[in-house]
Every structure is written in C-alpha cells, then in structure tokens.
Amino acid sequence: MTTELSHGEMGANIAASLRESILAGRYKPGERIKPAELTEQYRASRIPVRDALRLLESEGLVTSVANTGAWVATLSVDDLTELYLVREHLEPLLLRMNVPLMSDDNIDELQQLADAMELSDDVERFLRLDREFHLSALRHAHTSMLSNTVLGLWNRTQHYRREATRQFFTGHDRSVHHDHHLIVNALRHRDEEEAEHVLRRHIRRSRLELSRHPEIFAAT
Amino acid sequence: MTTELSHGEMGANIAASLRESILAGRYKPGERIKPAELTEQYRASRIPVRDALRLLESEGLVTSVANTGAWVATLSVDDLTELYLVREHLEPLLLRMNVPLMSDDNIDELQQLADAMELSDDVERFLRLDREFHLSALRHAHTSMLSNTVLGLWNRTQHYRREATRQFFTGHDRSVHHDHHLIVNALRHRDEEEAEHVLRRHIRRSRLELSRHPEIFAAT
DNA sequence: TTTGCTCTGATTGTATGTAATCTGCCCTAG
DNA sequence: CTAGGGCAGATTACATACAATCAGAGCAAA
Numbered sequence: 001m002t003t004e005l006s007h008g009e010m011g012a013n014i015a016a017s018l019r020e021s022i023l024a025g026r027y028k029p030g031e032r033i034k035p036a037e038l039t040e041q042y043r044a045s046r047i048p049v050r051d052a053l054r055l056l057e058s059e060g061l062v063t064s065v066a067n068t069g070a071w072v073a074t075l076s077v078d079d080l081t082e083l084y085l086v087r088e089h090l091e092p093l094l095l096r097m098n099v100p101l102m103s104d105d106n107i108d109e110l111q112q113l114a115d116a117m118e119l120s121d122d123v124e125r126f127l128r129l130d131r132e133f134h135l136s137a138l139r140h141a142h143t144s145m146l147s148n149t150v151l152g153l154w155n156r157t158q159h160y161r162r163e164a165t166r167q168f169f170t171g172h173d174r175s176v177h178h179d180h181h182l183i184v185n186a187l188r189h190r191d192e193e194e195a196e197h198v199l200r201r202h203i204r205r206s207r208l209e210l211s212r213h214p215e216i217f218a219a220t
Numbered sequence: 221m222t223t224e225l226s227h228g229e230m231g232a233n234i235a236a237s238l239r240e241s242i243l244a245g246r247y248k249p250g251e252r253i254k255p256a257e258l259t260e261q262y263r264a265s266r267i268p269v270r271d272a273l274r275l276l277e278s279e280g281l282v283t284s285v286a287n288t289g290a291w292v293a294t295l296s297v298d299d300l301t302e303l304y305l306v307r308e309h310l311e312p313l314l315l316r317m318n319v320p321l322m323s324d325d326n327i328d329e330l331q332q333l334a335d336a337m338e339l340s341d342d343v344e345r346f347l348r349l350d351r352e353f354h355l356s357a358l359r360h361a362h363t364s365m366l367s368n369t370v371l372g373l374w375n376r377t378q379h380y381r382r383e384a385t386r387q388f389f390t391g392h393d394r395s396v397h398h399d400h401h402l403i404v405n406a407l408r409h410r411d412e413e414e415a416e417h418v419l420r421r422h423i424r425r426s427r428l429e430l431s432r433h434p435e436i437f438a439a440t
Numbered sequence: 441t442t443t444g445c446t447c448t449g450a451t452t453g454t455a456t457g458t459a460a461t462c463t464g465c466c467c468t469a470g
Numbered sequence: 471c472t473a474g475g476g477c478a479g480a481t482t483a484c485a486t487a488c489a490a491t492c493a494g495a496g497c498a499a500a
Binding site: 045046051 | 452453454455456460461462463
C-alpha cells in the first residue's frame with residue numbers, strides 16, 4: 001500500500017522499508033545493497049536512496065565504503081557481545097523507568113505475549129513475540145534518547161538473535177520463559193527493583209550464551 | 221592548513237570541522253546553520269554539506285527540519301539529565317574495561333592532567349583538560365561501539381558543561397578534583413571496582429547538580 | 441488593533457550529468 | 471605456474487539544474 005508522501009520524506013521512507021527488510025531477514029549480513037535496484041523500486045533518484053543508506057549506516061545496520069558500495073552490516077563475536085553488554089546496562093534501567101507508567105492493561109498484554117511465546121513453535125513467530133514483549137515494556141517512558149539507543153541495539157542484533165533462535169530452538173530451555181513471567185509478576189507488583197534485576201540477568205544470560213556459541217557466525 | 225583530500229571524504233571533513241566548531245562553542249545551541257556559508261567556505265557543492273549535516277544530525281549535534289533548515293541541537297533539562305544518566309551507566313563500565321590495558325605512563329599522564337586541572341583558573345582550559353582526562357582514560361579498550369557512544373554523550377553535552385562551568389567556576393567545589401585523584405589512585409592500584417564506582421558517583425553528582433540548576437538553560 | 445489570508449522570496453528536496461575511485465580480470469615477466 | 475602491473479568496467483562522490491515547500495511580510499476584514 002503506497003500512501004501519499006510529502007516532499008522531504010522520501011529518503012526516510014526508503015530507509016524505513018529497507019530497515020524492515022533487513023530486520024525481517026530478507027537482506028542478510030554481508031549482502032550487498034545495490035542502489036540501482038532501490039532507485040527503480042521506489043521510482044526515486046539516487047539521492048534519496050543515498051540518504052536512506054547513510055541513515056541506516058548511522059543506525060549501524062549498513063556499512064558503506066566510499067567509491068565501493070554498501071553492505072548490510074556484519075557483527076563479529078566481540079561486537080555482538082559488546083552490544084549485549086551495553087543492552088545489559090541500559091535496558092533494565094529503561095524498564096525501571098517504565099514501571100510506574102504502565103497500566104494494568106499494558107501488563108495484561110505482556111502476560112499474553114509471554115504466554116503466546118511459550119506455546120509458539122515457529123521461529124519467526126517467537127522472534128516477533130519476543131521483540132514485541134520487550135519493546136512494548138519500554139515504550140511508556142518518553143525518553144527519546146535512551147529509548148532510541150535501546151531500539152537500535154535490538155535492531156543491530158536482530159539477525160544474530162534469529163540465527164541463535166534457529167539453532168537452539170529445539171533445546172527446551174525454559175529459563176527464557178521463566179524470566180518473562182518473573183518480569184510480568186514484578187510489573188504487577190510494581191516492583192521496579194525486581195523487574196530491573198531480572199531483566200539484567202536475562203540479558204546477561206543471553207550474552208554469555210552467545211559468546212559460548214561462535215558457530216552462530218558460521219552462516220556468514 | 222588544508223591537506224590534500226581524496227575523493228570521498230569531503231563530507232566527512234566538513235562534518236569534522238563543523239563538529240569542532242560546535243564543540244568549541246563557536247556555534248551555539250539553537251543557532252541556525254546556513255549551508256550556503258559552508259559551501260563557499262569549503263569550496264564545495266551543497267551535497268557534501270548536506271552529507272555533513274546529516275552525519276552530525278545522526279550524532280545528535282544538529283537538528284534539521286525538512287524544507288526549513290538546520291540548527292545546532294538544543295537540549296532540554298530532561299534531555300540533559302537523561303544523557304547524564306546514560307553516561308552514568310556506560311562510562312564507568314568502559315573505564316573498568318580500560319583498567320587492565322593502561323600502562324603506568326598512561327596513568328602518569330592522567331595524574332598530570334588532574335594536577336593541571338586543579339591549578340587552572342580559565343574555563344576553557346579547564347574544560348579541555350577535563351575532557352582530555354576522561355576521554356584518554358577510555359581510549360585503550362578497542363570497543364568501537366561503546367567508545368563511540370560515550371564520545372557522543374560527551375559531545376552532545378559539551379556546551380552545557382561549558383555553561384555550567386562558567387556559572388559555578390568560582391564556587392570552590394573541591395569534590396571534582398578529589399574524584400579525579402581518587403580515580404588515578406584506583407588506576408594505580410589496578411582496582412577496577414573502585415575506579416568504576418568513583419566514576420559512577422562522579423557522574424551522578426554532576427547529573428544531580430545539573431538538574432538542580434535549570435538556570436544553565438537561561439542563555440537559550 | 442488584531443486576526444486571518446495571500447503572495448513572494450528564500451531554502452531545501454530531488455533529478456540528472458560529470459569526474460574520480462575501486463575491483464577484478466588479463467596479460468606479462470620471472 | 472605464480473606473482474605483479476595495468477587496463478577496463480562498474481560504481482560512487484561531487485556539481486549543477488529544477489521543483490516543491492516553508493516562513494514572513496503585507497494587506498484586508500472584523
């Protein structure tokens with residue numbers, strides 16, 4: 001569905017579309033992005049496409065080299081664990097700030113997401129629910145910069161989370177779901193301390209798990 | 221001094237120069253940036269200038285509105301305290317990662333910076349030394365993302381740190397220097413825990429101080 | 441006097457053309 | 471057969487031209 005666009009947001013729209021494609025996995029890390037394809041796909045000139053690529057580059061989703069080209073960004077093991085380390089220190093803080101701002105209905109929705117996740121046996125569905133669970137618990141505080149930073153961390157690590165989920169989905173690790181329910185319970189009791197703590201350990205566990213499994217990067 | 225530039229870094233160079241001007245205070249928050257001036261100043265066309273502005277926008281130093289113009293970014297009290305809150309959680313972590321990588325010479329240099337800062341009675345000199353002290357304690361770990369994030373936090377808050385220093389420089393608050401020496405001592409003993417903790421409290425005190433003095437924003 | 445509209449000048453977004461740079465292949469020398 | 475240099479093709483950075491949008495001045499009506 002193409003909506004009417006006003007002058008000046010064509011670059012942003014191309015970026016949004018490309019971002020969505022990258023996050024959905026239709027573009028994979030290391031894959032080359034050809035501006036020519038985008039210009040004809042969006043019926044735009046090279047300049048909005050260029051703007052879009054530079055925007056995504058600033059978000060860390062694209063890497064470009066002068067006079068050479070642009071690729072979907074790749075992460076090394078060290079990069080990935082570094083991003084998780086930052087997440088581990090920022091996201092629990094943001095969650096804490098959200099606790100007093102969430103309604104009971106918001107918490108009910110989180111509960112439903114956690115339940116649905118537990119029953120899900122499809123990787124993509126699990127990923128979507130997991131992302132929705134975490135991000136919707138963070139969007140109530142109007143902290144533009146902290147929120148954007150955390151969102152960026154999620155986006156940059158999205159592909160590797162997908163890969164890890166694919167490889168370990170069969171392993172019946174219940175701790176993830178356990179954490180989610182612990183978080184929901186903490187939210188119900190408005191226990192900021194507990195929510196922050198559980199989320200920090202939750203992310204920390206993911207980080208250690210990832211650093212223990214470098215084979216996730218084999219697909220590169 | 222103009223060095224020979226290769227094709228493809230003109231935008232980055234304009235951005236670097238503009239960034240330096242903003243950090244030095246030659247551009248003030250809210251001040252309009254006129255692309256026409258930059259094009260003739262750098263003998264470049266509008267496109268590299270545009271690239272530079274978009275790059276600085278992604279760093280949070282510039283705010284631009286479509287079809288309207290670009291200004292040096294301004295921060296509200298809430299924005300500023302939010303940035304300090306993030307700094308408070310990331311910078312001590314980064315410092316900790318640096319501790320085992322610093323040489324005795326590095327620590328000596330920090331000691332000299334702390335001493336010089338204590339004797340300095342000029343605002344600009346103090347600012348330069350303070351920035352140098354903190355950033356040079358962080359540049360040993362090759363953590364591209366975390367380092368860049370922290371550097372960005374310093375840059376975005378630079379002007380308000382200058383303003384706060386101007387207004388409170390006479391107040392003989394020794395705690396800042398005390399913290400710096402505590403940090404140097406912790407580094408000498410390779411006490412990561414202590415270094416991290418002192419820096420966290422150091423930033424936290426600055427944050428609370430700023431939130432208590434909204435008059436810093438009067439000059440806007 | 442104040443409020444609202446219109447129009448104009450200025451400024452930016454977009455399109456196209458030109459020049460510089462890089463990658464990969466091919467050829468040659470060892 | 472291998473390694474190094476150079477050439478060609480492709481791709482991007484930069485310059486210029488044009489179209490769309492916005493802000494403010496000026497005027498008219500209440």
